[in-house]
Amino acid sequence: MKIKPVILALAATATIALPALAQSELTVVNFGGANGAAQKKAYFEPFEKSGAAKVIAVEYNGEQAKIKAMVEAKKVVWDVVEVESPDLNRGCDEGLFEKLDWAKIGNKSDFQPAAVHECGVGVFVWSTVMAYNADKIKNAPTSWADFWNTSKYPGKRGMRKGARYNLEFALMADGVKAADVYKVLATKDGADRAFKKLTELKPNIQFWEAGAQPPQFLVAGDVVMSTAFNGRIDAAQREGKNLQITWTGGIYDLDYWVMPAGGPNKDLATKFIAMASSPNEQAEYARNISYGPTNNKALTKLDASVLAKLPTSPSNSKDALRFNITFWADQGEALEKRFAAWAAQ
Amino acid sequence: MNASATLPHTQPVRTGLARTTLLAQLRRVERRKRLRAMALTLPLLLFLAVTFLVPLGALLMRAVENPEVAGTLVRTGAALQHWDRTSAPPDAAYAAIVQDLGAIPETAQAGVLARRLNTEIGGARSLIMSTYRALPLANSATPEQARVALLALDPRWGELPFWWAIAKNSSRWTPDYLLTALDLKRDAQGHIGRVGADEAAFSEILVRTFYISSVVTLVCIALGYPLAYWLSTLNARRANLMMILLLLPFWTSVLVRIAAWIVLLQSSGLVNRFLMFLGVINEPLALLFNRLGVIIAMVHILLPFMVLPLYSVMKSIPNNYVKAAISLGSPPFTAFLRVYVPQTFPGVAAGGLLVFITAIGYYVTPALLGGPGDQMLSYYVAQYTNVEVNWGMACALGSVLLTATLVLYVFYRRFAKSELSLG
Numbered sequence: 001m002k003i004k005p006v007i008l009a010l011a012a013t014a015t016i017a018l019p020a021l022a023q024s025e026l027t028v029v030n031f032g033g034a035n036g037a038a039q040k041k042a043y044f045e046p047f048e049k050s051g052a053a054k055v056i057a058v059e060y061n062g063e064q065a066k067i068k069a070m071v072e073a074k075k076v077v078w079d080v081v082e083v084e085s086p087d088l089n090r091g092c093d094e095g096l097f098e099k100l101d102w103a104k105i106g107n108k109s110d111f112q113p114a115a116v117h118e119c120g121v122g123v124f125v126w127s128t129v130m131a132y133n134a135d136k137i138k139n140a141p142t143s144w145a146d147f148w149n150t151s152k153y154p155g156k157r158g159m160r161k162g163a164r165y166n167l168e169f170a171l172m173a174d175g176v177k178a179a180d181v182y183k184v185l186a187t188k189d190g191a192d193r194a195f196k197k198l199t200e201l202k203p204n205i206q207f208w209e210a211g212a213q214p215p216q217f218l219v220a221g222d223v224v225m226s227t228a229f230n231g232r233i234d235a236a237q238r239e240g241k242n243l244q245i246t247w248t249g250g251i252y253d254l255d256y257w258v259m260p261a262g263g264p265n266k267d268l269a270t271k272f273i274a275m276a277s278s279p280n281e282q283a284e285y286a287r288n289i290s291y292g293p294t295n296n297k298a299l300t301k302l303d304a305s306v307l308a309k310l311p312t313s314p315s316n317s318k319d320a321l322r323f324n325i326t327f328w329a330d331q332g333e334a335l336e337k338r339f340a341a342w343a344a345q
Numbered sequence: 346m347n348a349s350a351t352l353p354h355t356q357p358v359r360t361g362l363a364r365t366t367l368l369a370q371l372r373r374v375e376r377r378k379r380l381r382a383m384a385l386t387l388p389l390l391l392f393l394a395v396t397f398l399v400p401l402g403a404l405l406m407r408a409v410e411n412p413e414v415a416g417t418l419v420r421t422g423a424a425l426q427h428w429d430r431t432s433a434p435p436d437a438a439y440a441a442i443v444q445d446l447g448a449i450p451e452t453a454q455a456g457v458l459a460r461r462l463n464t465e466i467g468g469a470r471s472l473i474m475s476t477y478r479a480l481p482l483a484n485s486a487t488p489e490q491a492r493v494a495l496l497a498l499d500p501r502w503g504e505l506p507f508w509w510a511i512a513k514n515s516s517r518w519t520p521d522y523l524l525t526a527l528d529l530k531r532d533a534q535g536h537i538g539r540v541g542a543d544e545a546a547f548s549e550i551l552v553r554t555f556y557i558s559s560v561v562t563l564v565c566i567a568l569g570y571p572l573a574y575w576l577s578t579l580n581a582r583r584a585n586l587m588m589i590l591l592l593l594p595f596w597t598s599v600l601v602r603i604a605a606w607i608v609l610l611q612s613s614g615l616v617n618r619f620l621m622f623l624g625v626i627n628e629p630l631a632l633l634f635n636r637l638g639v640i641i642a643m644v645h646i647l648l649p650f651m652v653l654p655l656y657s658v659m660k661s662i663p664n665n666y667v668k669a670a671i672s673l674g675s676p677p678f679t680a681f682l683r684v685y686v687p688q689t690f691p692g693v694a695a696g697g698l699l700v701f702i703t704a705i706g707y708y709v710t711p712a713l714l715g716g717p718g719d720q721m722l723s724y725y726v727a728q729y730t731n732v733e734v735n736w737g738m739a740c741a742l743g744s745v746l747l748t749a750t751l752v753l754y755v756f757y758r759r760f761a762k763s764e765l766s767l768g
Contacts, residue, residue, distance in 0.1 A: 209712060331468070
């Protein structure tokens with residue numbers, strides 16, 4: 001009986017003290033893997049150290065349905081999300097993302113033009129490129145025609161499961177110049193040509209779904225060449241694997257920070273995005289994974305060896321083309337369905 | 346004392362409160378028992394209704410709902426009602442669409458409209474959004490001026506397919522999602538026909554889904570039957586131990602098991618290296634990223650679902666029937682086949698149904714272990730839900746799967762009944 005009042009007193013002090021100890025939290029969602037690890041080092045730890053809030057990192061694989069469901073139900077639990085460019089456009093059009101207050105984020109002219117959007121800020125520039133196992137292939141492939149050339153480079157190829165990127169690569173292998181790819185692909189003949197070229201390679205293709213699979217396939221020897229995200233290959237190189245990249249004909253694109261509409265921590269989220277877009281943090285990110293920074297001021301803080309591996313460096317972006325969001329927003333659904341039908345044959 | 350021929354329970358009971366017969370009392374008690382039983386199950390029924398039937402109903406509704414165009418392009422739909430679909434649309438339609446787009450209060454609704462029309466005809470998204478952003482148009486007071494202004498803004502407004510898409514979707518309900526899920530489509534006049542060969546994907550995918558599930562069910566029966574039989578012959582302690590081992594995989598997540606299969610089945614994986622070490626093969630077998638890998642992993646994951654119902658049925662079969670058959674002169678194996686096996690049919694049917702229905706809903710296993718020609722229907726439901734965010738199409742595919750499952754279940758009930766009546 002004597003214990004009870006003591007327990008009550010302890011409980012009372014705990015309930016009063018706990019809110020004071022509780023820190024505000026910010027939920028940041030990204031694609032995980034090597035990208036997530038680099039973001040943790042470059043963005044989350046400085047943000048937490050500055051005392052603004054605790055960052056809860058969540059991984060996802062691009063599922064926009066979750067964001068849509070959250071916004072429609074008006075119960076938004078994700079504060080900042082990293083999305084791919086087609087999802088940025090579609091989400092912004094459909095009112096899923098908040099409009100950004102650029103005055104709080106930074107000077108628009110500091111950023112690459114593609115990184116400035118009314119609903120999002122570019123996080124980094126990444127590229128889908130051809131990667132190969134340099135232990136198995138001695139003379140480096142120089143173009144997508146080499147990727148298709150199974151007599152010169154025997155063995156399987158890894159390609160992403162889906163129509164995106166593969167149709168562009170097929171057209172480039174068929175001789176279309178990088179600058180004309182989307183013009184050709186927009187016509188019915190162009191799409192037929194791309195699928196015909198893919199059918200040539202089909203018996204030798206092993207499809208991958210997640211970004212971590214291509215380096216794994218290459219190291220295991222299942223495939224000799226693969227399309228891959230350049231940052232994942234870079235992460236494998238840092239682990240000591242001898243995988244190399246052919247940058248010609250790579251397709252580069254940006255990922256963006258967005259805030260789902262109706263979130264409860266809008267100001268804190270804007271603060272995070274502003275910090276993540278500043279030159280020092282972006283330079284630190286680029287040192288941890290070779291994705292290009294979107295803030296041009298960050299480039300001066302990087303040394304030459306880091307710059308050489310970025311998609312944005314002059315030598316790497318020479319023959320690259322930018323992923324055409326408008327084209328894929330319009331034609332994506334129909335082409336993906338056609339790809340599903342093609343895969344079944 | 347009473348010499349009448351009436352039965353005791355129809356005689357009036359002289360109680361203090363009511364002169365009721367025993368039969369009426371019995372009926373009242375039975376009714377009270379029934380009500381009490383129903384009251385006990387009512388929470389479960391409510392829970393099922395809320396968490397199961399209501400979402401299912403919402404899914405079926407979403408497969409045929411078409412509110413995006415009907416809600417925003419009202420005047421345009423009215424203007425296009427008497428259009429013959431072969432000549433150019435009337436000028437009133439141009440004026441109407443300028444008015445309708447101008448009346449959309451938020452960009453969000455324009456975006457939803459653009460996405461909906463884009464699923465009909467690729468390119469509609471950029472057309473609607475660019476037109477919406479360019480409004481209000483100068484010089485668009487009269488219908489003719491509206492037409493000229495729109496065509497000047499984007500010449501695609503002169504192409505008929507966009508107007509067909511708007512006219513077709515002006516009603517609140519649409520069969521188009523369900524038709525697409527069956528590889529059919531409506532042409533401009535509204536006649537239903539098959540889609541072209543390079544777009545027809547879903548009927549093949551549905552057949553593939555059922556085929557893979559059937560193969561998995563048959564392999565599970567072939568592997569699970571001997572295992573369940575052996576388990577049912579063990580004594581209680583050993584049977585418990587074996588049961589724990591059988592259920593041990595449930596303690597790990599499905600994704601972890603799939604990742605383990607990738608490690609085992611890849612070209613330099615344990616299975617291939619072991620077979621090459623034994624000298625059985627020289628080149629590694631292709632066990633992964635094809636149908637064989639999918640079936641192996643699915644059988645591994647679904648085998649417990651087959652063994653458990655079979656085991657419970659086999660446990661309840663008395664063993665004196667087989668002994669009696671043998672004592673009557675039957676060879677042991679024939680006795681097993683003709684006396685024991687038919688008694689296990691309910692277990693086989695129950696386990697088979699459980700495995701089959703679970704298998705047709707699988708999408709993670711084929712997604713990670715299969716090639717693009719091995720994807721089952723749920724993969725495309727997930728694709729439409731998450732990537733294309735076309736929830737109407739996702740619900741339509743889900744409805745097709747649900748209908749096919751219900752049809753199969755009806756067949757199962759018919760078949761199981763006839764089998765039980767034979768046995």
